[in-house]
Amino acid sequence: MTHSVAILGASGYTGAELVRLIATHPGLDVRALSADRKAGMEMSEVFPHLRHLALPTLRKIEDLSFDEIDICFCALPHATSQAVISQLPRNVKVVDLSADFRLRDPAAYETWYGKPHSAPELQKEAVYGLTEFYRDEIRDARLVAGTGCNAATGLFSLIPLVSTGAIDLDDIIIDMKCGVSGAGRSLKENLLHAELSEGWYAYGVGGKHRHLGEFDQEFSKAAGRTVEVQFTPHLVPGNRGILATTYVRGEARSVHEALKAAYADEPFLEVLPFGAVPQTKHVRGSNFVHIGVVEERAAGRATIYTVLDNLTKGSSGQAIQNANLMLGQNETTGLMLAPLYP
Structure with missing residues (x-):
């Protein structure tokens, strides 16, 4: 039909x-x-x-x-x-x-x-x-x-971990890079080629970015208690793509296994082998999400890398x-x- x-x-x-x-x-x-x-x-x-x-x-x-x-x-x-x-x-x-x-x-x-x-x-x-x-x-x-496109990237990175208690809920930092198409097509001075190319910058800093409202809503719902993450987005001189680098306190292999289990049957979400890091180019123009988990040198800390195409x-x-x-x-x-x- x-x-x-x-x-x-x-x-x-x-x-x-x-x-x-x-x-x-x-x-x-x-x-x-x-x-x-x-x-x-x-x-x-x-x-x-x-x-x-x-x-x-x-x-x-x-x-x-x-x-x-x-x-x-x-x-x-x-x-x-x-x-x-x-x-x-x-x-x-x-x-x-x-x-x-x-x-x-x-x-x-x-x-x-x-x-x-x-x-x-x-x-x-x-x-x-x-x-x-x-x-x-x-x-x-x-x-x-x-x-929100930024919100989706962060939520895919963390909801299975927040809901299962695999990480410290009071020690979450999301550092995000987003292509300029995420800012829309309207003419804006800060998005002119000469203003944006050859550099990138943070925006919505100090807890002011609106997607924090979605993070607060969804993470707190998943955890059954208030969860507030630290989040800084950056505008980069690329057309498409989002990379979220998320720092958490938790055992890295347990984090990886929790994400693998949560997304094992999901057609669009792929958790990469432990230690592998995704790239935005590997999902460009698609509905796929790639997630990687890396163990940090500090004991009990892990970094999660998540990429998706912001427009798709x-x-x-x-x-x-x-x-x-x-x-x-x-x-x-x-x-x-x-x-x-x-």
Whole structure:
């Protein structure tokens, strides 16, 4: 069975990634595309790499019909999805790629995003979209909130360890490097080539990065107690990819075995042999996650290295993985593409 798809915010990087992946998906068909400033244009004008596809013309959201749409991917800016999704027909399933529905507690949302949530009733029904840990809830959901790409990388590194007590919960440091596409496609001075190339820098420092809200929520849920990690993200002059280097206090081989056991049957998560270190290039353009564990020279300490593609498994690929579950399709459909290399 083929399901009809609408993509809202199709002129951004995650929108284009959704189109790229759905193009080879046997169960999804793109019927509607929206863009605000680029309404009236063809996708081939906005993204020439998609010119081989027959796609709908970009329209404003208010000009779209959802009468025959089965599922809608919202790749809209943060704080925009709340109002838009509130107006969608209730029979349309929704996967939201923004941050608008990730935090279950409205007070936490206001703390991290600086304004009250405008759709608290919708927020209550949203399911957190970390597929490997919320499959059953996602299958029955009408609204799924995709994770942050940084958040997904850190959560894959640690949830099995936090939930089993394999590490010291009060001594966790996550050092993360993210490609510039994670900052979106909008024109920003700090993302100009001359500003970003040949250097990289930390941002959201001192416990101010919004993805800490997701870490607090999910790690504390897994542990059954409050867990607060130390987290510093860095913007690097590459297009795609995230590398999380996570420092923990715990016996390294036990950490490795816990992760191997947790992900043994997961189609997209691979724990490398003990001591092996993954690279972002090895997952580029794919829905795969590679995790490595290394023993440190200090007794009882381990370092976990986790890589994923921020636009695929960190966003659009994860969204399609969730949509597959919501629509009763095989979870891996359309997502077993090999990584691009070199």
